[in-house]
Amino acid sequence: MLFGGTDVGSLTAQAVLLEDSKIVGYRNIRVLPNPVESAKKVMGELLEEIGVNQDEVVIFSTGYGREKLVEAGFAREHVSEISCHGRGAFWLNSAIRTIIDIGGQDAKVVRIDENGNLTNFVMNDKCAAGTGRFLEIQAKALGLTLDELGDMTFRASNPVAITARCSIYAETEVLHYMQRRFAKEDIAAGVNRSMAERIYYLARRVGVEREVTLTGGVAKNRGVKQELEKILGVKFVDLGVDPQIVGALGAAIFAMEKYGGE
Amino acid sequence: MNIGYLCTYTPKELIDAAGFTPVRIFAGDDQISLATAYIQSYACSQARGSFERALKGELDVQAVVFTRCCDTLMRLADIWERNTDMKVYNLEFPSRIDEESKDYYFRELQDFVNILKEWGGDVTVDSLRESLKLYWELEEKLKKLFEVKPDYEAAKKVQEMNVRDAIEFVDRRLRKVEKSGVGPKVLITGSVCPFLEVYKLFEEAGLLLKDDICTGTRFFTYNTPLKEIESVEDGLRFLVEKYFNKAPCPTKHFPNDDRFNYILELAKDCDGVVFLLLKFCEPHFYDYPQLKEKLEEMGKKVLLLELEFPIASYEQLRTRIEAFYEVIA
Numbered sequence: 001m002l003f004g005g006t007d008v009g010s011l012t013a014q015a016v017l018l019e020d021s022k023i024v025g026y027r028n029i030r031v032l033p034n035p036v037e038s039a040k041k042v043m044g045e046l047l048e049e050i051g052v053n054q055d056e057v058v059i060f061s062t063g064y065g066r067e068k069l070v071e072a073g074f075a076r077e078h079v080s081e082i083s084c085h086g087r088g089a090f091w092l093n094s095a096i097r098t099i100i101d102i103g104g105q106d107a108k109v110v111r112i113d114e115n116g117n118l119t120n121f122v123m124n125d126k127c128a129a130g131t132g133r134f135l136e137i138q139a140k141a142l143g144l145t146l147d148e149l150g151d152m153t154f155r156a157s158n159p160v161a162i163t164a165r166c167s168i169y170a171e172t173e174v175l176h177y178m179q180r181r182f183a184k185e186d187i188a189a190g191v192n193r194s195m196a197e198r199i200y201y202l203a204r205r206v207g208v209e210r211e212v213t214l215t216g217g218v219a220k221n222r223g224v225k226q227e228l229e230k231i232l233g234v235k236f237v238d239l240g241v242d243p244q245i246v247g248a249l250g251a252a253i254f255a256m257e258k259y260g261g262e
Numbered sequence: 263m264n265i266g267y268l269c270t271y272t273p274k275e276l277i278d279a280a281g282f283t284p285v286r287i288f289a290g291d292d293q294i295s296l297a298t299a300y301i302q303s304y305a306c307s308q309a310r311g312s313f314e315r316a317l318k319g320e321l322d323v324q325a326v327v328f329t330r331c332c333d334t335l336m337r338l339a340d341i342w343e344r345n346t347d348m349k350v351y352n353l354e355f356p357s358r359i360d361e362e363s364k365d366y367y368f369r370e371l372q373d374f375v376n377i378l379k380e381w382g383g384d385v386t387v388d389s390l391r392e393s394l395k396l397y398w399e400l401e402e403k404l405k406k407l408f409e410v411k412p413d414y415e416a417a418k419k420v421q422e423m424n425v426r427d428a429i430e431f432v433d434r435r436l437r438k439v440e441k442s443g444v445g446p447k448v449l450i451t452g453s454v455c456p457f458l459e460v461y462k463l464f465e466e467a468g469l470l471l472k473d474d475i476c477t478g479t480r481f482f483t484y485n486t487p488l489k490e491i492e493s494v495e496d497g498l499r500f501l502v503e504k505y506f507n508k509a510p511c512p513t514k515h516f517p518n519d520d521r522f523n524y525i526l527e528l529a530k531d532c533d534g535v536v537f538l539l540l541k542f543c544e545p546h547f548y549d550y551p552q553l554k555e556k557l558e559e560m561g562k563k564v565l566l567l568e569l570e571f572p573i574a575s576y577e578q579l580r581t582r583i584e585a586f587y588e589v590i591a
Binding site for chain 1: 563567568578584588
């Protein structure tokens with residue numbers, strides 16, 4: 001029996017397949033306008049790649065449109081992405097107690113106990129500041145790819161201070177520094193640091209207990225990761241998988257735990 | 263004539279006894295645009311959204327009564343008076359709820375009776391006796407309804423009706439209501455929430471509800487048994503007692519910490535507490551850190567949901583509510 005999980009976010013969607021408690025494959029795509037279509041597409045591509053039929057898989061859905069996928073008969077059950085991130089991270093490393101997940105438009109800090117159960121969480125609710133979208137906007141203003149933006153932190157000598165909380169005003173600040181001919185590295189490093197500061201405020205609301213891991217697309221930004229480690233005073237544990245698939249993996253694990261005995 | 267009000271500390275009984283219909287004003291479903299020209303965007307969206315409806319001519323009210331509850335509503339009264347054709351009256355409800363302020367509130371009620379007279383409505387001992395009885399009846403029936411199963415749609419609707427129609431409406435609901443199922447129970451606490459979809463999200467997540475919401479049980483929880491009155495003055499004295507002993511709200515100061523004790527008592531049989539707070543609602547947010555701490559000391563899980571009317575994204579709320587279910591279940 002195979003178990004699958006789909007996780008649809010605001011920018012990307014992922015699917016994971018498990019067999020005998022092992023990840024047999026995963027896939028990550030850019031979302032389509034409709035979350036149900038995104039989940040079907042990403043899981044469909046993965047199933048084709050692995051070469052299994054959908055009826056051989058028990059699928060749990062998470063992320064946007066998760067309950068619609070159940071209604072559509074595509075997924076057996078749905079679980080919130082907060083629980084999925086907790087369960088996915090804990091399954092990969094049972095020492096994890098805090099998961100910081102930064103996606104396209106959501107940032108969340110999830111706390112779990114020694115059994116992997118969810119105990120507390122907090123999500124950004126003001127706006128997209130402190131999420132992947134923030135980095136995308138600033139990278140575009142700087143003419144950098146997201147990967148390049150992350151690496152700039154390691155090449156900067158004197159990071160600038162980005163003070164605006166709002167993504168749009170922050171972009172204005174970035175443009176202003178560029179016009180004043182500040183080094184691109186220093187501006188980019190400032191962007192990464194300001195991102196880390198936003199997440200720090202969020203994390204403080206639920207507290208950060210070790211071990212801590214960083215998941216979601218923004219975990220691939222080395223600059224933000226380092227700044228966040230510095231400001232939180234922790235070293236993130238690497239889960240050994242693509243940090244973007246942890247939510248979908250969690251959904252697949254819930255499916256396995258519930259229907260694995262069948 | 264319909265007389266609008268926003269706060270549950272408004273003595274609806276007097277308005278009804280004067281022959282007018284008290285109608286509660288809620289924020290609407292439309293995005294707030296016109297009101298933004300009068301009220302800054304960092305004021306609460308209940309105030310802005312209500313005024314938006316007034317500016318758009320959506321409200322069938324000819325006068326509005328404000329009580330001295332929060333800063334925003336106090337100033338909203340001035341803005342309302344200057345920018346609409348409606349009559350506006352400020353009833354000064356004391357902030358400090360104790361023996362000394364009772365006489366003050368009594369005189370305020372006397373003044374209000376005179377204002378109602380100026381507006382063409384006469385409060386007599388008979389009319390007041392009837393209104394007191396009707397509101398008591400409505401409140402008892404709503405209590406009974408909520409004991410079987412909280413019905414936020416009914417609670418909202420009756421606040422926009424004449425009390426006589428409201429009683430009939432609740433009667434009909436009482437005949438149909440079925441007890442809620444089983445599941446973890448949460449206390450939701452906050453100011454107003456006329457957006458019924460929010461309660462539905464909790465129910466869909468499998469949670470049973472109990473509330474301390476101004477548009478929910480705080481609308482009908484008064485704790486003063488009905489008393490026979492001999493004069494209008496008698497009736498006003500009764501109203502002083504009734505409103506001083508109502509389910510407490512954070513805009514008032516109680517010498518014995520009534521507000522916190524009330525919430526902690528309500529939370530006792532709940533598995534978790536959700537603060538459903540309107541952005542920029544100072545009275546509720548000032549209490550939040552301490553109240554949260556006390557609730558956590560009791561072993562309750564706590565979630566803060568910040569709302570802004572009209573609610574733009576139910577899906578984000580759904581995720582938080584479902585995750586909270588997974589925390590407490």
